[in-house]
Amino acid sequence: MNKPLIATTSLAGCFGCHMSIMDLDDRILQLIELIEFNKSPINDIKTLSKECDIGIIEGGCANSDNIRLLKEFRKNCRVLIAVGECAIMGGLPAMRNNSASISECLQEAYIDCVSVQANDEGLIPNDEELPMLLDQVYPCHEIVKIDYFIPGCAPRADLIWDVLTALISGKKMELSYECFKFD
Ligand code: SF4
Numbered sequence: 001m002n003k004p005l006i007a008t009t010s011l012a013g014c015f016g017c018h019m020s021i022m023d024l025d026d027r028i029l030q031l032i033e034l035i036e037f038n039k040s041p042i043n044d045i046k047t048l049s050k051e052c053d054i055g056i057i058e059g060g061c062a063n064s065d066n067i068r069l070l071k072e073f074r075k076n077c078r079v080l081i082a083v084g085e086c087a088i089m090g091g092l093p094a095m096r097n098n099s100a101s102i103s104e105c106l107q108e109a110y111i112d113c114v115s116v117q118a119n120d121e122g123l124i125p126n127d128e129e130l131p132m133l134l135d136q137v138y139p140c141h142e143i144v145k146i147d148y149f150i151p152g153c154a155p156r157a158d159l160i161w162d163v164l165t166a167l168i169s170g171k172k173m174e175l176s177y178e179c180f181k182f183d
Pocket of ligand 1: 012013014015016017058059083084085086087091092152153154155
């Protein structure tokens, strides 16, 4: 029997949610008995080569490439899961939504911020190869339909395990109170 195919990607995220998948530790070995990974930073496969059963999205949409990739996942994944606060609500990158404009945001990030240490010429990246920044950072469900949300920053590995194994086995699962409590 063919194993379910899973693809994962990071949009405007920090890869912490993927680190949580790696925190499955030795259960990763059990997981690859149950599923096969397609495109994912976990196996370094760069492109979606087949229709997948489950797509896992970390991060929200901050630029045009994030939108393209999210739509590609929606088109090619039967079930799409937003993992972590950045994918669900925009997360830390969405702090820039409070800036009046993209130019103000870039000015702060590359020139004015106290942590900028080596930009004497006051350069702001503008290579045409760079994806266009969006007017604000969008959670994934505002761009495409999302089937499931796994909360947390990052979600606990146990929770990711429970969701994936429930989906693969077709069993129902309930999110416990601890999944939403971050103190
Ligand atoms: Fe990183 Fe947290 Fe965002 Fe996941 S939800 S990408 S861990 S900041």
